[in-house]
Amino acid sequence: MSGFVAVFKKEIANYFVSPIAYSVIAMFLLISGFFFWANLSVMSLISLQAANDPMISQRINLTDVVIRPLTQNMSIVLLFLTPLLTMRLFSEEKKTGAIELLLTYPISDLSVVMGKYCAAILVLLAMLLGTLSYPIMLWRFGGIDTGVFLTGYLGLIMMGAAFVGLGIFVSLMTENQIIAAALSFGLALMFWIISWTSSFVGQTAGAVLKQLSILERLESFHKGVISLADVSFFILFSAFFIFLSLRSLESLRWRG
């Protein structure tokens, strides 16, 4: 456990000693803030029109016009920014040779990987925490569907955690941080859009691709539904890439 804590604290310190965490969090807050403002402006415009039409005013609400699009947009921003959080996790230590020393300390490979994984998740949570002010503001003044808001954020956390798992595995593949970021983004995007081909690859293959699509899996969270299948998918997605990272570490040792 002390090995896990050592790696976790070191990674957290690295995020906040360097400008990485500050830049990524600032960019995320800026872009998500922009989306919040844009969605709120749309809501304001529709509300003005609705003032003359009682039928419209009954159908519009803050959850559908602001919260749901906001969490959808934030998931796309996370797709871009998560690779920046994970790109250096192993590649930097591989490049400097510090991985050799780290792996001779009495720390299990699982603790090394999980220490890094949890540190990146913590930064991810800090990013999302910063955006909580938007829905809380709406909840205070306008009233929103708490269920949709909570499941939307749960979806973001689960998707972010899955991308962190993927990013850690990729950063073990290369010593170059830029390559690690590019590959992580490319692979994450592939899992995002993989279902777009489902309509022309045959029924069975299409169904499989839909099951693998992160976009499809996020849909239920945005609707306010927590599906066991979707939660399991994201947990298994992370677990799969953590497993691959452990095998990759083992391979690194053999190639030692």
Place this chain on the structure above:
Amino acid sequence: MIEVQGLTKYYGRLAAIRDISFTVQTGSVVGFLGPNGAGKTTTMRILTCYSPPTSGTVKILGMDVASQSMSIRRNLGYLPENVPLYDWMRVHSYLQFVCRAKGVPSNRRSDEIARVSNAVGLIDVMGKLVKWLSKGYRQRLGLAQALIGDPPIIILDEPTIGLDPRQIREIRSLIKGLAKDKTVILSTHILPEVSQICDRVIIINKGSLVAEDTPANLLAAKGKSLRCSVTVRVNEKDLKNLVFEIPGVVSANPGVSGIEGVSMLTVESEPGFEVRSRIARAIVEKGWDLLELKSIDFSLEDVFIDLITEETGESVSGENSDQKEVA
């Protein structure tokens, strides 16, 4: 105690080390020597549980590296060759991280950091960023992290490289001090260092063990053959021809006399052949001026060069040497 039996490591089809066996007793300092690419780092990586062997067994303190890696790592301090540190950390934070990683209890961490930083002389730079440390201080910090937790086994890859003479002396005396109750394996290219601080020497070449003994025994074995330097006022070719006529002469390597018309040769003879008197007599009989004739002691460097060149079948003394067999 470290017991290595039939250690072999392949990278693909390439054998980095082949069937290496040796034993290191507790409380000794062992020098690990070999030319670049000999397999020293590979062996050290196996001993430190970083990399598993392809075959063979390594037992450290009675524990097997393959099945009890974590227990061994708790008893081991390692300094890799290029001292890979975290540049963005401060020295104190880095040592705290190592304490945590090595499982030093939190109530003992401050004392442990104070102990190792005193031992290696880091006190003045504890608040500095690692990236601003000089090469010498980086080396000391690398050594400090290896000493954290007071492990009984210390493995050091080139521990004095890049240090100034004063620092080298300090680190050597520190390593010697460690040997009182620890087992130390150090790899180095500085052969006088081995003579000064190591109880035993292990020499490997091209992945195979070529010698394992005390420095004194290795020197004694080499010392059976003799070497002398002769300086004569005559041209080099004539002097060489004369020297090679003397029975027992193995090689004659030209040196620099610095005087025009004066030649200098370093002559090596087979064990049991005292050639100095014969060389002196032959030179006098020729009527040449004998300016100097003196015996030269063999160093560990000579032993090392001999052993690794015997293995490869290369010329003992390089391109400039003339050997009797080929002359």
